[in-house]
Amino acid sequence: MSSPGTQVHHLDGVRILDLFAGPGGLDVAAHFLGFKSIGIEWDRNACETRYAAGLPTIHADVSVMREKRFDEIPKSVDVLAGGPPCQSFSVAGNGAGRRALDMVETFIHRLVDGEDEAQIDEELHALGDPRTALVLEPLRWLLKAIETEGREPYKVIVLEQVPAVLPLWEVYAKLLRGGEGRLKGVKYEAECWELKTEQFGVPQTRTRAVLVARLPGHGAVEPLEATHMPFDLHRGRRNAAQADMLPTDSAISEAKQRWLSMAEALDAASELEDSPVDVSRLRTGGETTFFVVSNYGSGGDPKNRGRRLSSEPAFTVTGKISRNKVYKDIAAYEADRYDRFTIPEAGVLQTFPHNFPWSGNDQAQQVGNAVPPRLGMHVLGRALRGNAPTDEELAAATTWPSVPRTTTDELRRLGCGDQSQCPPESHKVTRSRQESAP
Structure with missing residues (x-):
């Protein structure tokens, strides 16, 4: 496996095209599995993180790239991956996408049938x-x-989205199996599932709809095998005064591990060399114990904030994770003395390496928008080689290799060039920033 940023020719051997690439969740997963990728991302801040991480990137609009710059995609690319923006389909969004699911399905058929785009x-x-x-x-x-x-x-297609999009992935899968219309007889083995991230070692409860399709010749697409037990979201109400209550392991199968808790993930990250993760502020008597009060309401009541113990997985990590309140103990809660997760800590809860070089602005949003790399490793491993990541690969995925500044600069030139082809005004500098520049 080559280190990102060490290649003289950054696009040599690229196999995976990551649409809507964000800061690089799928690209990080691909790297630790030994595959090279290139991402298309319109957000300048996410691009800065990608450049700092040594991930080849084109700063552009996905639609514009397809319509006007398709020839810039390396011909070595044979895997199409991506997670289209989910806000309109998300429970947390305004629901326009959910209401339009049936209509969008008709558009899928119309595209394949060759109607006027x-x-x-x-x-x-x-x-x-x-x-x-x-x-x-x-x-x-x-x-x-x-x-x-x-x-x-493309030999392989991997897509992920919020659970509400599963019906559309099922439409995708059916069409890909049929090969009709503009597909010109190209048929795929295709399957889609709902996956719970905590069942794949992510210290967070998050459900994703995933589609995997492959050209024939590599066998049927088999379902992913969960490595961890699911976390029970319906174990009854409790309040912060019950923060000493810990979940039991009585129902855990010997074949699967218990889900990973926030404390376990953060403790492990804090012990790594030169780690920016430091949870000593949340330790009592040498043990990391805290509880989190969500920024979001629960049970339909915006004032009823959800709570999670440090001995449990995190809530779904969103772009608002920095608004969650972290309390060390009941005394801190009663005095309203709270902490916040740092960006490296939020990244670890998403299973990014502890030292991943988050850059640019809106870093919490970048973290929340990303695919958890550990889930990505399981999905890409199944899609590209038919098996799960090895223990060695998963262990390696906790630390990101150092990327020279020269490589970051080279990738920025590759992705942005003279900025003339970047999304309109995405590099605009405000007057206040100009005035404050040294």
Whole structure:
């Protein structure tokens, strides 16, 4: 496995194209499995994190890249991956995507049937949330590859989204198996599932809808095998005064490990060399004990903030994780003396390496938007080579290799160049920042 940033030619041997790449959850997973990737990302801040991490990136809009710059994608790419923005489908969003699921399904069929794309785009944009249309981009990228001379259909397709999108992934899978219309007889073995992240060693409860498709010849796509037990979300109400209550292990199968807790993950990260994670502020008598009060309400009541113990997995890590209140003990709670998770700590709860070089602004949002790399390793491992990551690969994934500043600069030139092809005004500097510059 090569270290990111050590290649003289950064695009040599790239196999995976990561649409909507964010700070690099899938790319980090690919790296630790020994595969090289390139991401397309429109957010400048996420691009800065990617450059600092040594991840090849094109700072662009996914749709613009497909329509006008498709020839810039290396021909060595044979894996299409991505997680389209989920806000319009998310429970936390305004629900435009959920209400439009049936309509979006018709657009999927219309695209494959060869209807006019300009008309489809016009109708999509009228749905109320333009991000809803982005769930169609992976299909459009596949059709573009099939219809472009000198290109081959992607050998593997890996997509992930919030659970509400599972019905659309099922439509995708059915069409990919059929190979009709613009697919021109190209057929895939395709399956999709709902996966719970804590069942794959992520110290966080988060459910994702995942699709994996492969061209025939590599056997059927088999379901992923969970390595950990699920966390019981319905174990009854409790309040902060019950923070000494710990979950029992009585129902845990010998074949699977118990889910990983926040304390276990953060303690392990804090013990690594030169770690930016330091949970000593949350320790009592040498043991890391705290509880988290969510920024979000629960049970339909915005004032009823959910709570998790340090001995449990975290809530779903969102872009608002820095608003969660972390209390060391009951006395701190009663005095309203709370802490916050740092960005490295939030990254660890997403299973990013402890020393991942978060950069740019809006870092909490970057962390929350990302695919948990450990889940990505399981999904990509199954999709690309038919097996789960090894214990050695998972152990290595806790530390990110150092990336020279020269490599970061080279990748920024690769991704942004003279900035003329980057998303409009994405590099705009405000007057206040100009005035404060040294």
